[in-house]
Amino acid sequence: MSGLAPVDTTFAITGREQRALGVQRAFRMLFLVTALLLILPVVLILGKLAIEGGPHLTWEFLTEKPRNGMKDGGIFPALIGTVWLTAGALAVAVPLGVAAAIYLSEYARDNLLTRAINSAIVNLAGVPSIVHALFGVGAFVGFLGFGVSILAASCTLAVMTLPVVIVATRESLQAVPRAFREASWSLGATRWQTIWRVVLPNSGSGILTGVILVVSRAVGETAPIMFTGAAFWVRSTPNSMFDQTMALSLHLYNVSTQVNLGQDHAWLPFSVALTLILVVLAMNAVAIGVRMRLRGRKKW
Amino acid sequence: MVSEPTAATAAAPAPAPAPATATAPLVQVRGLGIRYGNRAVLQGVDLDVRQHEIFGIVGPANAGKTSFLRALNRMDEFTPGMKVDGAITFGGRDLRTIKNLYALRRRIGVVFPLPVGLPLSIYDNVALAPRLAGIGKRAELDQIVERCLRRAALWDEVKDRLTSLGSLLSGGQQQRLTIARALSQDPVLLLLDEFSIAVDPVTTMRIEEMLKELRQELTIVLVTNLVQQARRLADRTAFFLGGRCVEVDRTETLFTSAADQRTTDYLEGRFG
Numbered sequence: 320m321s322g323l324a325p326v327d328t329t330f331a332i333t334g335r336e337q338r339a340l341g342v343q344r345a346f347r348m349l350f351l352v353t354a355l356l357l358i359l360p361v362v363l364i365l366g367k368l369a370i371e372g373g374p375h376l377t378w379e380f381l382t383e384k385p386r387n388g389m390k391d392g393g394i395f396p397a398l399i400g401t402v403w404l405t406a407g408a409l410a411v412a413v414p415l416g417v418a419a420a421i422y423l424s425e426y427a428r429d430n431l432l433t434r435a436i437n438s439a440i441v442n443l444a445g446v447p448s449i450v451h452a453l454f455g456v457g458a459f460v461g462f463l464g465f466g467v468s469i470l471a472a473s474c475t476l477a478v479m480t481l482p483v484v485i486v487a488t489r490e491s492l493q494a495v496p497r498a499f500r501e502a503s504w505s506l507g508a509t510r511w512q513t514i515w516r517v518v519l520p521n522s523g524s525g526i527l528t529g530v531i532l533v534v535s536r537a538v539g540e541t542a543p544i545m546f547t548g549a550a551f552w553v554r555s556t557p558n559s560m561f562d563q564t565m566a567l568s569l570h571l572y573n574v575s576t577q578v579n580l581g582q583d584h585a586w587l588p589f590s591v592a593l594t595l596i597l598v599v600l601a602m603n604a605v606a607i608g609v610r611m612r613l614r615g616r617k618k619w
Numbered sequence: 620m621v622s623e624p625t626a627a628t629a630a631a632p633a634p635a636p637a638p639a640t641a642t643a644p645l646v647q648v649r650g651l652g653i654r655y656g657n658r659a660v661l662q663g664v665d666l667d668v669r670q671h672e673i674f675g676i677v678g679p680a681n682a683g684k685t686s687f688l689r690a691l692n693r694m695d696e697f698t699p700g701m702k703v704d705g706a707i708t709f710g711g712r713d714l715r716t717i718k719n720l721y722a723l724r725r726r727i728g729v730v731f732p733l734p735v736g737l738p739l740s741i742y743d744n745v746a747l748a749p750r751l752a753g754i755g756k757r758a759e760l761d762q763i764v765e766r767c768l769r770r771a772a773l774w775d776e777v778k779d780r781l782t783s784l785g786s787l788l789s790g791g792q793q794q795r796l797t798i799a800r801a802l803s804q805d806p807v808l809l810l811l812d813e814f815s816i817a818v819d820p821v822t823t824m825r826i827e828e829m830l831k832e833l834r835q836e837l838t839i840v841l842v843t844n845l846v847q848q849a850r851r852l853a854d855r856t857a858f859f860l861g862g863r864c865v866e867v868d869r870t871e872t873l874f875t876s877a878a879d880q881r882t883t884d885y886l887e888g889r890f891g
Contacts, residue, residue: 498731498735499738501731501735502737504694504724505694506724506725506748506804507722507748507752509721618784
C-alpha cells in the first residue's frame with residue numbers, strides 16, 4: 320500500500336463485503352423466524368382456551384361447588400385449594416431457599432461441603448415430579464405423620480421448588496458488587512450486619528423472581544399433590560393445613576380423563592384450564608408489580 | 620437488627636490504643652510477608668508508622684502497596700487464599716492476637732482506590748458506622764454526618780439532598796463520600812489507597828489540605844501513584860518495589876538524597 324486511496328474506492332463495497340452482508344442478513348432472518356415461532360404455541364393455547372372455555376367462565380363457575388358428578392356447578396373448592404397449596408409451598412420454600420442461598424453466597428468457602436451442596440441443588444432440580452410425589456408420601460405423609468393433607472402436599476411442592484428459589488436468590492445476591500461488602504466490613508460490620516444492611520436490601524427483585532417461579536410451578540403441578548394432599552372431590556373448602564383439598568390442576572386432570580362429560584359439557588376442561596392459567600398470571604402479575612417497584616430506580 | 624456483642628462494647632467510648640510513650644510508633648511491621656496461594660506479593664517488610672504522621676507509600680504497580688494496606692486492617696480474613704506472615708502491631712498489640720477484629724476495623728478507616736458509594740442515602744452512608752457502634756440518637760448522628768461531610772469537602776454540594784442515593788453521586792463526589800464514611804467512625808488510623816484517582820485536581824487539593832489538618836487527630840497511611848502528592852503530604856515515605864520495601868526515610872531526604880539508586884530513578888520518573 321502506498322498512500323491513501325481515493326475516497327470513492329475507499330468506501331466502495333467489495334465482493335467479499337457483499338457476501339458477508341448477504342450471509343449476515345440470512346442469519347438475521349433465521350434467528351428472527353425462530354424467535355417468532357415461540358409466539359405461536361402461546362397464541363394457540365390461549366386462543367383455544369379462550370374460545371372454548373371463555374364463554375362458560377362465569378362468576379357462578381368460579382364460586383360454586385361442583386355438582387352432578389363434576390358436570391355441573393363450579394370449581395370453587397379447587398380454586399381455593401390451589402391457593403392454599405401454593406401459599407403453603409411459598410411459606411416453606413422461600414424462607415428455606417433464601418437462607419440456603421445466603422449461606423452459599425455470603426458464608427460458604429469453596430470446599431468439599433459447598434460443592435456437595437451445589438451438586439445436591441442441581442440434582443434436586445433434575446428429579447422428576449412424580450418421584451417427588453413418592454418422596455412426599457414417604458417423608459411427609461408417612462414419616463412425619465402429616466397424613467394426606469395440604470401440609471404434606473405443600474411441603475412436597477416446596478422441596479420440588481427449593482432449587483429454583485436458591486438459584487434465583489443466589490444470583491441476585493452475587494449481583495451486589497463485592498466492593499460494597501468490603502466497604503461495609505472495613506467499617507467493622509460483621510458479615511450478618513453487612514448482609515442485612517447492604518446486601519439484602521438490594522436483592523429483593525431476585526428473591527421475587529424466585530417467588531414467581533415457585534408460584535408458576537406450584538399452581539400447575541399435579542403429580543406431587545395427587546398422592547399427598549389433593550383429592551378427587553371434597554365436601555367443602557379446607558379449614559386447616561391438615562385437611563385434604565381439591566386443586567385446579569388435579570381437577571383438570573380428573574374432568575379430562577375420569578369423568579364422562581358428554582358432548583354438552585365438553586367445554587368444562589377448557590374453562591378449568593383457562594382458570595388455572597389466569598390464576599398463575601394473576602399471582603405472577605402481583606409479584607412482577609412488586610418487583611418493578613423495587614427495581615424502579617437505579618441503585619448504582 | 621441483631622445486636623452483636625461487639626457492637627455493645629463499642630457503645631462505650633473506645634479507648635485510644637495506649638502507647639507506652641508518646642513517641643512509640645502506632646504501627647510496627649516486622650518481617651511482613653504476604654502471599655496469595657503460592658504467589659508472594661510482599662516479603663521482608665520492616666517499618667514503623669509513627670503517631671500523628673502522614674506516612675506515604677509509593678512504588679510502581681505490583682509493588683504490594685495495596686496488599687500491605689489490606690494486611691493492616693486484617694482484610695485477609697475476607698480474601699480467600701491471602702496469607703500474612705510476620706508481625707504487625709497496632710498500638711502495641713499484635714494483630715494476630717486480636718480476636719475482636721470488628722473493633723480493630725472500627726479504629727481504622729479505609730478509602731479504596733475506586734469510590735464506593737453504598738446504595739444507601741448519603742446520610743445513611745456516613746451514619747452506617749456510628750449506627751453499627753450503637754449510636755442511635757438522631758441529633759448525635761446529624762452532628763457526625765455534617766462534621767464528616769464537611770471534612771471531606773462534600774457538605775456544601777449535598778446538604779440539600781442527604782436522602783438521595785450515595786451510589787448515584789458522581790465519581791469524585793462518591794470518593795469524598797467514602798472519605799467521610801471512613802472518618803465517621805473516628806478512626807485512629809486512616810488508610811488511603813490512591814484516593815485521588817477519581818477526583819478532580821481542585822477537590823484533590825481541598826482534600827489534601829484537610830488531611831494535613833487531620834494529622835493533629837489521627838495517623839494516616841497514604842498509598843499513592845502520584846509521587847508529588849507524597850512529597851506534598853507525607854512526613855515520611857516508603858518506596859516499595861517488586862514486593863519489597865526498598866527504603867523508608869523522611870520524605871524530603873528520600874526525594875533529594877535517597878540511599879538506593881532505584882528510589883531516585885522511580886521518584887524522578889525514569890521507570891514505573
